[in-house]
Amino acid sequence: xxxxxxxxxxxxxxxxxxxxxxxxxxxxxxxxxxxxxxxxxxxxxxxxxxxxxxxxxxxxxxxxxxxxxxxxxxxxxxxxxxxxxxxxxxxxxxxxxxxxxxxxxxxxxxxxxxxxxxxxxxxxxxxxxxxxxxxxxxxxxxxxxxxxxxxxxxxxxxxxxxxxxxxxxxxxxxxxxxxxxxxxxxxxxxxxxxxxxxxxxxxxxxxxxxxxxxxxxxxxxxxxxxxxxxxxxxxxxxxxxxxxxxxxxxxxxxxxxxxxxxxxxxxxxxxxxxxxxxxxxxxxxxxxxxxxxxxxxxxxxxxxxxxxxxxxxxxxxx
Amino acid sequence: xxxxxxxxxxxxxxxxxxxxxxxxxxxxxxxxxxxxxxxxxxxxxxxxxxxxxxxxxxxxxxxxxxxxxxxxxxxxxxxxxxxxxxxxxxxxxxxxxxxxxxxxxxxxxxxxxxxxxxxxxxxxxxxxxxxxxxxxxxxxxxxxxxxxxxxxxxxxxxxxxxxxxxxxxxxxxxxxxxx
Numbered sequence: 001x002x003x004x005x006x007x008x009x010x011x012x013x014x015x016x017x018x019x020x021x022x023x024x025x026x027x028x029x030x031x032x033x034x035x036x037x038x039x040x041x042x043x044x045x046x047x048x049x050x051x052x053x054x055x056x057x058x059x060x061x062x063x064x065x066x067x068x069x070x071x072x073x074x075x076x077x078x079x080x081x082x083x084x085x086x087x088x089x090x091x092x093x094x095x096x097x098x099x100x101x102x103x104x105x106x107x108x109x110x111x112x113x114x115x116x117x118x119x120x121x122x123x124x125x126x127x128x129x130x131x132x133x134x135x136x137x138x139x140x141x142x143x144x145x146x147x148x149x150x151x152x153x154x155x156x157x158x159x160x161x162x163x164x165x166x167x168x169x170x171x172x173x174x175x176x177x178x179x180x181x182x183x184x185x186x187x188x189x190x191x192x193x194x195x196x197x198x199x200x201x202x203x204x205x206x207x208x209x210x211x212x213x214x215x216x217x218x219x220x221x222x223x224x225x226x227x228x229x230x231x232x233x234x235x236x237x238x239x240x241x242x243x244x245x246x247x248x249x250x251x252x253x254x255x256x257x258x259x260x261x262x263x264x265x266x267x268x269x270x271x272x273x274x275x276x277x278x279x280x281x282x283x284x285x286x287x288x289x290x291x292x293x294x295x296x297x298x299x300x301x302x303x304x305x306x307x308x309x310x311x312x313x314x315x316x317x318x
Numbered sequence: 319x320x321x322x323x324x325x326x327x328x329x330x331x332x333x334x335x336x337x338x339x340x341x342x343x344x345x346x347x348x349x350x351x352x353x354x355x356x357x358x359x360x361x362x363x364x365x366x367x368x369x370x371x372x373x374x375x376x377x378x379x380x381x382x383x384x385x386x387x388x389x390x391x392x393x394x395x396x397x398x399x400x401x402x403x404x405x406x407x408x409x410x411x412x413x414x415x416x417x418x419x420x421x422x423x424x425x426x427x428x429x430x431x432x433x434x435x436x437x438x439x440x441x442x443x444x445x446x447x448x449x450x451x452x453x454x455x456x457x458x459x460x461x462x463x464x465x466x467x468x469x470x471x472x473x474x475x476x477x478x479x480x481x482x483x484x485x486x487x488x489x490x491x492x493x494x495x496x497x
Contacts, residue, residue: 081411
């Protein structure tokens with residue numbers, strides 16, 4: 001028989017199940033992951049020498065990332081309950097806290113994004129400022145510096161993308177999040193969102209073909225990582241098995257399988273595979289589905305994770 | 319340095335909630351929130367049922383995940399009694415500690431900072447017992463230094479079987495329930 005647990009407590013945000021994080025955190029994790037993907041793409045472009053010619057994506061992604069990251073940090077700020085003490089994040093470094101790591105990584109990301117932007121700034125920016133044009137010309141002539149910026153961008157991109165997942169997986173009290181796969185999953189999802197966005201906006205056929213190829217590989221990998229994530233939970237402790245069941249017949253089954261797996265990964269992957277083989281035309285539908293799927297993935301993981309708990313086998317009442 | 323803990327006799331606790339009222343009064347816990355509460359756990363199948371009544375609160379764990387995950391150091395293990403405490407003006411209200419606690423012992427105070435049981439540290443510093451301990455009509459609580467083999471709590475734990483909550487969570491709670 002399942003034990004029955006009755007608690008006289010009914011604390012706000014805690015009972016009947018923890019719901020401390022609402023829309024702000026999934027939005028922040030999605031935007032952070034997307035920026036991480038953008039940094040990996042731009043770093044890859046620079047190492048591949050694309051900065052020596054006009055590259056719509058290389059010119060657009062760093063500036064866009066600055067805006068997206070700022071929006072993400074705004075969402076994070078809105079989630080804080082003690083907002084006037086936010087500066088406390090930057091008066092210390094707590095090495096055991098992924099959130100502390102993340103706040104410092106975010107601070108490092110900004111100057112790297114600015115440097116990346118200056119390597120191949122948009123024409124509009126060059127026209128506006130001669131200084132920008134001069135810096136850009138100097139940077140483009142220094143292959144070693146561009147290479148260093150590209151590598152830094154990729155390393156920080158990986159750190160940022162993985163951190164968005166580790167932030168959750170380090171919180172051991174929520175069995176669903178207790179998996180190192182989340183770091184890799186959110187990084188892959190971020191790269192996928194970045195590639196999908198590139199596919200969506202670029203006018204260059206060469207860049208479109210490249211981003212579709214990258215997205216297809218990453219989407220297929222995401223399916224594998226999600227499979228391993230579920231298998232890991234099912235092979236884990238009783239609370240983790242119960243957490244996995246949230247997606248296997250439990251209350252999060254429909255959003256997970258329909259919106260994350262079906263509409264967010266499998267269907268756009270099929271569409272993009274057909275487009276890559278020139279059997280159908282490229283349309284904005286698939287990349288939009290991929291990006292929406294990335295956001296829903298974060299929402300489902302954050303929400304279901306809070307629903308999972310350690311009081312295994314107990315029917316909780318308040 | 320002392321390492322304070324609590325032993326709670328589940329054979330004596332009747333769930334009268336005096337400890338809950340005493341805590342709210344002593345610590346001016348805002349309306350609608352609780353630093354401690356009563357849990358009634360019923361197991362088995364009728365007619366062979368077993369019920370355990372427990373007074374629960376922050377377990378002041380030896381391996382506190384709330385301290386590990388705190389990005390500012392607001393949640394910390396205090397030098398006094400090795401108690402897990404929160405510095406209010408260092409807390410940014412990120413709620414990671416709430417999500418990290420397997421006992422769901424924390425909440426966000428209406429003023430914005432994370433809040434929870436302090437073991438009435440202001441009373442313990444003056445040589446008094448925590449408010450919940452001092453009012454219990456069945457004397458089910460024993461509070462004291464777990465590192466002192468002659469303390470009442472150490473002697474009680476040596477003489478009776480006891481269990482922590484959710485031992486598999488790996489937090490090493492310092493509240494033990496006497497069977």
